[in-house]
Amino acid sequence: MPRLFRLSTLLVGAALTVTACATPPGPPPPPPPSGGGSAPTLRDWRSIITASDRDRYSRRDAAWSLALQQARRQRGSGDLTSLGDLIDPHAQRPSVIPPAGDYRCRTVKLGSQGGEGGLGYVVYGWFACRIEQTPNGLKFVKLTGSQRPSGLLFPEDDRHMVMLGSMALASEPPANSYGQRPDRDIVASLERVGERRWRLVIPWPQNESNLDLIELVPA
Helix, strand or coil, X not given: CCXXXXXXXXXXXXXXXXXXXXXXXXXXXXXXXXXXXXXXCCCCHHHCCCHHHHHHHHCHHHHHHHHHHHHHHCCEECCHHHCHHXXXXXXXXXXXXXXXXXXXXXXXXXXXCCHHHCCCEEEEEEEEEEEXXXXXXXXXXXXCCCEEEEEEEEEEECCEEEEEEEEEECXXXXXXXXXXXXXXXXXEEEEEEECCEEEEXXXXXXXXXXXXXXXXXXX
């Protein structure tokens, strides 16, 4: 057998052996962990928010105006006059980022989607909430009550964070998605309104009121 033919035969045989013994390709390796130990950076909320929630958020000043007008002229439930800066649309203070931990929280509903025939305001009692540090950033969770919103908090500026979240009702498990059920989606602005006092401002909520506020104070 000529020497060139024997060499070609050996090379083809070696290639077939390597191919037969190769490990079938598996899934790609996971991405390496982020270095430096710094807090994770969230995607900008503007790339995630739905068109309908973008519209609600852009009209939050109008929600404040209408809701406060209705609250001041229509009958309501609870003590509206005791809320102070909580219902002042311009009460935002700097250093908005809240510490992670347990909070007491209560919901205040302002205005009525039913017009003049509905309640102008409702001040609810206190429930349990939490601010959690997650791999995706800070997350707000309302733990008790029949309406339990939750969502991720996106940095916006020194006086505002934007929350995109969803609502769990009654005995449902905690809400854990955004953009999957438009009738449960929530957009809100987190603002600090006191030394240890925050509020979530929810413009044009899905039901009942025209503006919802969730007051937060450390437990």
